[in-house]
Amino acid sequence: MSEHSAQPVDTYPVSFTVDYPDRPLNRLTTFFRIVVVIPIALVLSAVGGSEIDTWNRVDGSGAVHAAFTAGGLLFGAPLLMIVFRRKYPRWWFDWNIQLLGFSNRVGAYLSLLRDEYPSTDEEQAVHLEIPYPDAERDLNQWLPLAKWFLAIPHYVVLFFLGIAGTVAIIIAWFAILFTGRYPRGLFDFVVGVIRWGVRVLAYAYLLTTDRYPPFSLS
Template structure:
């Protein structure tokens, strides 16, 4: 098979149909249950106080960063199940993010990929990953953090405009859809490089695939 242009591939199927205006209008409220589930597998912590004292509930999980860093550094290995966990968690969180960005009106599934496709290339750590680079990737990605800060602001504005567009027309303007998809794609590439550590290829400065 032909090697992908970049080892992180992301795409969202464009909803070329009328979207549900009612769930779009109440999207932030409708998404609360799935956001609670996402927080529970992403290491979220909640605390509440009663007359008997404080009770803390903690969700296990979250993106694995430090453990893969140590394994790559000292053993030049990236355990497959750690890779699979990070990938599936990213897929789930991306489905939720796309739902919040109004890119789909189907409620996010915890396991089915639905209309969101995200794939990472599983690396041969010994042959494809520099054992020392994970120590500085977070620093090397700083230019991307700066660009993404402004892109995120633009994406939020676009989603607000899209919210009105869907309420009045039932459609997600294609150009705005491509822009929001591109911002999410940029985020995922940076996460894969600097945090999930699945590639040493520096993320490109572009929205397109």
């Protein structure tokens, strides 16, 4: 995933695009997409944060707690660093961007936008660009405490967009089975919904920008 230190003034500092397929999509993997996505979805779940808890009694006197946990997007730690130190450690930023990119590739595959099996580390045809912020210069020290709340109007809109996007994907599923093509209008709409969600996530939880996300699919 590429990063740019400078963005045009009229461009929101989060970019998400998916290349429109230049060939017919695979009808067989499209038909069984909900099944074939399971292995990579399990990998994403393991990397993105999951927990399996087991409790075992020991001599009847107590419990041993064994947990398997992994990863997840970092939110609390960057928030505290921005508020108290005005810093955003680069490796935390890189982790979040790489994990979000991986998640987006799995999401694009599940949404039938592409039929290449999602890579854990290669960009493929799903492009995410979020510039690394200078916390001291670009980010308000106290705004991270309220961003999740300020984004509530977006949560409401995204709820309904998510429903519409699901309907669009179902229609596209039938279209691909019969024609091998994802209708361009539906493709752009689904990508737009994901883009909207990524911008809200970058603003409210990744904390990479203070610019309020636009109410726009484009």
